[in-house]
Every structure is written in structure tokens, then in C-alpha cells.
Amino acid sequence: MLGFLRPSPTLTPQETRRSQQLMMWGAVSGGALFSLGSGGFMAAYALALGANNLQVGILAALPPVSQVVQLPAILAVEGFRKRKAIGLPAWFLGQLVWLLIAAVPFVLDTPGSLAISAVIVLLALRGLFNPVWVTAQNSWMRDLIPTELLGRFFSRRLGTMTAVIVLVGLAGSFFVQWWQDFAPSDQAIYAYSFLLLGGWVTFGIIGPVLVGFSREPLMPPAPESNRSAWSILWEPLRDADFRRLFRFLFLWNFAMNLAVPFFAVYMLTRMDFSLPMVIGFTMVSQVANVLFIRVWGAMADRFGSKTVLSLSASLFLLVIIGWVFTTNPERHLLTIPLVTVLHVFAGVATAGVQLTVQTIALKTAPTGSVTPYVGIAGIGTGLGAGIGPIVGGALADFFDNHLFRIDLSWTSAGGALELSALTLTGIDFLFVLSFCLGIVTLNLLAQLREEGASDREVAMRDLIGGMDPVLRAVSSVPGAGIVTAASYGYVKRVPGADVALGVMAYELASSTQAAVASAGRGRRLAEDAESLVGRALGAAIDRVGDAGEYGIELARHATRGALHVGDDLVDQMEGVIQSSMAGSLRALDRVAVDPVQSLYGTGYGVLQGALESGNDPVRAMRAALAAARSMASELGITEDEATRAVAQGAMNAAADSDAEILDSVRENLPAELEDVRRDSS
Structure with missing residues (x-):
């Protein structure tokens, strides 16, 4: 009955191609559902539940922090060596949690501390299941996709996923706006519940079903027999190159996630944008992501993932500091054009970062040891991306009562003229801190070694x-x-x-x-x-x-x-x-x-x-x-x-x-x- 969970000793070329497509569309459906419970939607939902900046930061931190669960998942995959049987049930259980999150406004008073606490607990519960699937999937994909095609495959998968997320996000935002325009004020929050319910019915079931029909290649024998759990987990960290990668991933994700999770909050509160407008800007970023992902994928195959990561990461730093000038201290004439440009460049940069971080981790891993290498890399990414929003949320609440301002003044006999050149308050400070830490962290990238990687200037000349x-x-x-x-x-x-x-x-x-x-x-x-x-x-x-x-x-x-x-x-x-x-x-x-x-x-x-x-x-x-x-x-x-x-x-x-x-x-x-x-x- 459960024979479909067993790995296959051999796969024909046709079975391999079919499994690649099924895995890609399974990931697309999972990403579509996750998009309805994260980003601007989760920020708006949390604010409606009564969350403060720290609680918003905790919500943003839970998915990446939960990557720590990859530690036991790595041991399970390496021990049983049956990735489909381990990962698929865990993924399905994680998808079910979205139904419980959708039910919170129906069973608890909103806004209220108990309601937001319940959502935090439920997202933490989901975090116990999803990393198990991620660990199993990464190892599975490494054996299913040839090394020379990794960049193109993941760029195609990410591009398709982003295109679907754009459509789902726009439809979801207009549904929320429509509901809140016509529903009584005490029922406005139900829009998010029905949105998650509809997303689960549409995407929450089809993803695991598609993956269930795909074939898992039999894992190659482990390089060593009778290894202890400690030996398996420490193997990547004994690799000097991998330690440099781990350090970069942790610090980079910490620096970026001081600020990135608060983009939506900033637009909803400081700029007073509507949810469709916030999601619309997010979709602009996603469209730019789709249009440029294939460019980064091809460049990664030609010049190396490290080189492309250097280009895209430096562009992301420019985006971060650009947010400081979107208000001064409130919306101004250039706010919307500047936010639009920043979202375009954010989409381009994010595509490059997401693509190359994953491929660098895969290339670093020796044959037969993909699971611990990719898993530990995911833990480094998750810890940095998880600690960042919590620290950022606490700092944002602290800086809400502080103001830094630079004024330009001109005094003459006819009077005085004063102009506000720069104003920082609240989340503005996070943008500056994130930018400064990002510059320091970017220097660590030069220490990474990748075979066949070209110089940054070579790739830059090709791009420009x-x-x-x-x-x-x-x-x-x-x-x-x-x-x-x-x-x-x-x-x-x-x-x-x-x-x-x-x-x-x-x-x-x-x-x-x-x-x-x-x-x-x-x-x-x-x-x-x-x-x-x-x-x-x-x-x-x-x-x-x-x-x-x-x-x-x-x-x-x-x-x-x-x-x-x-x-x-x-x-x-x-x-x-x-x-x-x-x-x-x-x-x-x-x-x-x-x-x-x-x-x-x-x-x-x-x-x-x-x-x-x-x-x-x-x-x-x-x-x-x-x-x-x-x-x-x-x-x-x-x-x-x-x-x-x-x-x-x-x-x-x-x-x-x-x-x-x-x-x-x-x-x-x-x-x-x-x-x-x-x-x-």
C-alpha cells in the first residue's frame, strides 16, 4: 500500500524528467500557499490581531529559526536513507497547520494577546514539520538533477514559483480588500481566515499529491559505515571552506533580516498604504524576480555562483539603504516612484541571492554527503534569518521613541529657510543598521572558494x-x-x-x-x-x-x-x-x-x-x-x-x-x- 514511498534503484531518462517536473510543480504549489501566510499577508494579519513590532519580528523569525529541526532530520535521512518516506508525511502535516491558523479569529477574541500568541504557537508547530521536508527534498533534488544543470533547473523552478505567487498574491489582496469593504468591521479579520482556507484547498493538497507521484532515486551508500550521529553532523563543520560559507550565511541573513521583514509593516503603518497596494508592490518585486532569474541562472553556470552572489548581494544592500529616503519622515512626492524602483531591484537581487546560496551549498557538498552539508547550511541561514527579525523587532519598538534628524538651514537678512535633509525614527534605524552590517558581511564572501568561479568584474562586464x-x-x-x-x-x-x-x-x-x-x-x-x-x-x-x-x-x-x-x-x-x-x-x-x-x-x-x-x-x-x-x-x-x-x-x-x-x-x-x-x- 505504501510502496510509492520506496526509493527506486534505477530511473529511466523519462522517469527522471517526469519526476523533475512533478517535484518542481509540487514546490510551486507549496510556495503559493506559503505566500498567503507570510510577507504582507502575515504582517497585515498580525497587525489586525493586535501584534507589536516584536511580535511581528517573532512571526517572521519562526520559519527560519525552525531550520534547527534539520539536525534530527539530517540524522533520520542519513540513517534510514528513505527521503520520500520521511519528508512527504511531514510536509502534509505542516500544510494542515494552516487550517488551524485560519481558525484563530473564529475561536478567540480579536484583537487580543491570546489570539496573536496562538498564531505564534501554531507557526512554531508548523516549524517542526516543514524543515524535515526541506532536508529530505534538498538531498532528493541533488540526486535527481545533474550538477551542470542545477543553476538552470533551480532558476526555472524559482521563476515558475514566483509567477504563480504573483497571481495568487494579487487575487488574495483584492479578496481581502473586497471583504473588508463590505463586511461589518467586527468581521473584517475573517478575510485572512477565508484566504488561508481557500489557499489550503487549492494548493495545500495538490503539492503533496504531485510529489507522491514522483520517483526518488536510491541514495548512494554513505562514505563511512557505522558513523555516529555526532560524526555526521560535524562532518561539514570540519571542512574549512564550508565553515566560511556557514559564517557568511549566518551573518548575511542576520543583517538582512533586521530590516526586510518590516518592509510590509513600514508600508502599512508609516506610509499608510492599503493591503492591495502593499501586495502590488510585492508583486512588482516578484515580476522582476521572474524576469531576471534566468539571467542569474545562466550567469551562475558561466561565471560561478559566488560571483553572481556578490553582484546580487551588493545590489540588495543598495535597496536596503534606499528605504531610508522613502519617507522624510512621512510620505512625499517621490515616495511611490522610489518604492517602485526599490521593489524592482529587490526582486532582481533576491533572485540572485536565493539561487546562488542554494547552489553553492550543493556544490560544496561531497558526493554521498549532500544531506548534512545542505542541512547545516540551512541551519546557518535559518538561525541568522530567525534571530534578525527578533532583534529588529525589539530595536524597532525601542527606536519608536527616538528621533535622529539632520536639517539644512539658510539664514539671511530676509529671513531663514530650513529643510529636513534626513530623518530617522523607528524602523528607519533598522535600514541603516542592516546596511552597515551587510557591507561588513559582504567582505566575508571574498574568502569563499568555488572551483571555476570568475572574477566579479568579468561577470559585471557581461551583465552591463x-x-x-x-x-x-x-x-x-x-x-x-x-x-x-x-x-x-x-x-x-x-x-x-x-x-x-x-x-x-x-x-x-x-x-x-x-x-x-x-x-x-x-x-x-x-x-x-x-x-x-x-x-x-x-x-x-x-x-x-x-x-x-x-x-x-x-x-x-x-x-x-x-x-x-x-x-x-x-x-x-x-x-x-x-x-x-x-x-x-x-x-x-x-x-x-x-x-x-x-x-x-x-x-x-x-x-x-x-x-x-x-x-x-x-x-x-x-x-x-x-x-x-x-x-x-x-x-x-x-x-x-x-x-x-x-x-x-x-x-x-x-x-x-x-x-x-x-x-x-x-x-x-x-x-x-x-x-x-x-x-x-
Whole structure:
């Protein structure tokens, strides 16, 4: 009867693929249900039950702190070596606890200390079951997924899970808002009960059922026989590399979780946002997560998980400190735009951190010892992520009665002017503390060793698509001195700022690629592509703010992305270049970017995009020069100035490729650009 719980000595390729899919969708359903009982939903539920900051912190701490239960779970898995039989029943029991949490408002008075205490106890009870499943699942997945595919598989699973969570979260938030708008005030809290009940009926059952149909590979023999429990648990900690990983995971998660669990509370209380608005911002973060997870996965496979973790973690620090400026001390004109941008970058950063932390732990583990290594790594993560919210909640309650303020004042004979430059109170202090501790902890990452990992700068150049070579070449362009290597070097010293620029560059190139591909499916390639590229670039300009400072990069990535439209538009390459350059140049001209900068950037981007997409660089350069001539008068410069700027950009792009490409492009420059040819020799 329980034969489906037994491991299989061998799996066919078809059974392996089917089991991988079942495990992925099981995890997706589990994540969907958990999302309804965590984050903004749990914060709002806790506040409705009467929780203070410390109690909110305890609720946020329970899931990660419960990872300590992985210690006996590791022993059980290593001893019995039947992961499905151990993990699946524990997961199902943990899912049942959500029904009890949903029932609290029906049996206890709310708001009240007894009600919030009951929810804390029930979440702690769930914490006894879920880590058992996590431990068994991690070991199971390690044997089911080939090592070289770990990054892509987990990125695909995380991306799918995030997409489902977005839909579930939006639907759930609007249900809560609808219920609270129409129900009597004393029944408003029942919205969260019915939400959890509906989530359990939809997702709580299907997840364990899907996993029940998957096949578990037989665990390989343990490296040592008759090992004691103490020996099993201490094996990872005797590994110097793993100790460094454990220390980083604990401190990083402690630093981040001083502040992260209070984002939703901050928006609900300090900013007075509605629950759908809070969940909506969370979904913005989740969408960014989905869109970028595959990028991080591919980069992790190419450059190493440690390198990607360095990039994504530094970006997350930028997000943390950015929350300080969302209020001053209350909502202001830029609050909503800033919160939106922070959620986008938080989604991008979280995707990279979640993906790489798991894969680093898996790569560190020797064959046959995955369970203790991954389990102890989970305990380090859980302890840090659990202690952080409790300390953060206590500090938030303490700092509620404290204020730190920096004012700017100007006094003259006509009077005095005072402006509030910075105000910190309550949760604001958590953001600053989290940021400072995060910077210290990030330095520990350099001590980790990963075989085959590339330098951070190598991956950064890949992400940003070659920004450094462009900035080094700027000095040769008349009027382009505003963008200097020194200014970019300063940006790179701000934690996460270089990654933020790289993410924006990647998104701009992707947007213009999609725009041109979409226009190419219609009959009016030039007109439609010009409009769509201009629109995509306009959106990027709004996010950058100072378009003049980044004019070259914006122009370059817009035209570079347009050349990645696929083989079906190769015969229309001249039209693609003409339309993408026109759309880019007009969009930048509207915000008063120096046209010479813009033309230089488009010249560089056209040649770079042609090389990356396998198109003829000489043909691309000629099309770019023709487009420059046609746009010169509209931009208020001569044709000679326009073609010279484009040629210089194209020559520098060729120089950053290889000598053969440079020679080919140089030889095909028109005679009137002889001085450009000579300068590039």
C-alpha cells in the first residue's frame, strides 16, 4: 500500500524528467500557499490581531529559526536513507497547520494577546514539520538533477514559483480588500481566515499529491559505515571552506533580516498604504524576480555562483539603504516612484541571492554527503534569518521613541529657510543598521572558494554589456566629457550601484530587442520599430533621471538590443538600424542629450549588436552612417559631425572586439572619414 514511498534503484531518462517536473510543480504549489501566510499577508494579519513590532519580528523569525529541526532530520535521512518516506508525511502535516491558523479569529477574541500568541504557537508547530521536508527534498533534488544543470533547473523552478505567487498574491489582496469593504468591521479579520482556507484547498493538497507521484532515486551508500550521529553532523563543520560559507550565511541573513521583514509593516503603518497596494508592490518585486532569474541562472553556470552572489548581494544592500529616503519622515512626492524602483531591484537581487546560496551549498557538498552539508547550511541561514527579525523587532519598538534628524538651514537678512535633509525614527534605524552590517558581511564572501568561479568584474562586464570600454573611449568624442571613467569609478564604489546600472542596461537592450521583433512581425517595420524603441528608451530615461550623464550608454544599449532580433529580419537590417537609431536619437534629443554623445553611443551599439548577433559589421556600420546623415539636420549638427561621431563609436566597438574586425571596419570607412581611420591605427 505504501510502496510509492520506496526509493527506486534505477530511473529511466523519462522517469527522471517526469519526476523533475512533478517535484518542481509540487514546490510551486507549496510556495503559493506559503505566500498567503507570510510577507504582507502575515504582517497585515498580525497587525489586525493586535501584534507589536516584536511580535511581528517573532512571526517572521519562526520559519527560519525552525531550520534547527534539520539536525534530527539530517540524522533520520542519513540513517534510514528513505527521503520520500520521511519528508512527504511531514510536509502534509505542516500544510494542515494552516487550517488551524485560519481558525484563530473564529475561536478567540480579536484583537487580543491570546489570539496573536496562538498564531505564534501554531507557526512554531508548523516549524517542526516543514524543515524535515526541506532536508529530505534538498538531498532528493541533488540526486535527481545533474550538477551542470542545477543553476538552470533551480532558476526555472524559482521563476515558475514566483509567477504563480504573483497571481495568487494579487487575487488574495483584492479578496481581502473586497471583504473588508463590505463586511461589518467586527468581521473584517475573517478575510485572512477565508484566504488561508481557500489557499489550503487549492494548493495545500495538490503539492503533496504531485510529489507522491514522483520517483526518488536510491541514495548512494554513505562514505563511512557505522558513523555516529555526532560524526555526521560535524562532518561539514570540519571542512574549512564550508565553515566560511556557514559564517557568511549566518551573518548575511542576520543583517538582512533586521530590516526586510518590516518592509510590509513600514508600508502599512508609516506610509499608510492599503493591503492591495502593499501586495502590488510585492508583486512588482516578484515580476522582476521572474524576469531576471534566468539571467542569474545562466550567469551562475558561466561565471560561478559566488560571483553572481556578490553582484546580487551588493545590489540588495543598495535597496536596503534606499528605504531610508522613502519617507522624510512621512510620505512625499517621490515616495511611490522610489518604492517602485526599490521593489524592482529587490526582486532582481533576491533572485540572485536565493539561487546562488542554494547552489553553492550543493556544490560544496561531497558526493554521498549532500544531506548534512545542505542541512547545516540551512541551519546557518535559518538561525541568522530567525534571530534578525527578533532583534529588529525589539530595536524597532525601542527606536519608536527616538528621533535622529539632520536639517539644512539658510539664514539671511530676509529671513531663514530650513529643510529636513534626513530623518530617522523607528524602523528607519533598522535600514541603516542592516546596511552597515551587510557591507561588513559582504567582505566575508571574498574568502569563499568555488572551483571555476570568475572574477566579479568579468561577470559585471557581461551583465552591463561592455560599459567600461565605452566609458574609456568617451574622451575621444567632442562634447562627451560629462561621462568619465572617474565618475563611473565613483559609482562602482557605492555598494550595488554598478549592478543597478548593469540591470538597467540589460533591461533596455531586452526591451528594444522585443520592440523591433514585434514591429518586424507587422508591415511597417521602420515606423513601428522607431516608435517602440523610442518608447522603451523613454521608460529607461525616466528611471535613470539624469539622461545627460548616461546618454552614451542609453543610446548604445537601445541600438545594441535592436540588432538581436533573430535571423528572420536579417534582410531588413538596414531598416532595423535606421528605425532604432531614429527612435533613440529623437528620444534623447527630447531630454537635451548632446547629439554627438547620442550618435557615438548608437554607432558603438550598432556595431556591438551586429557582432553579438552574428551580422555583418561592415554592412551594419554603413547603415548606421546613412542613418546619421539623414538625422543630422534634425539634430542641429552637420552631416560631417554626425558621421564622425558614429564612426568613432563603431571603431571603438570594433577595437574592443578583435584586430581582424577592427581592420575590416577601418578599411571600409568612407574616404571623407580618413582622419577617423588614421586615428584608429
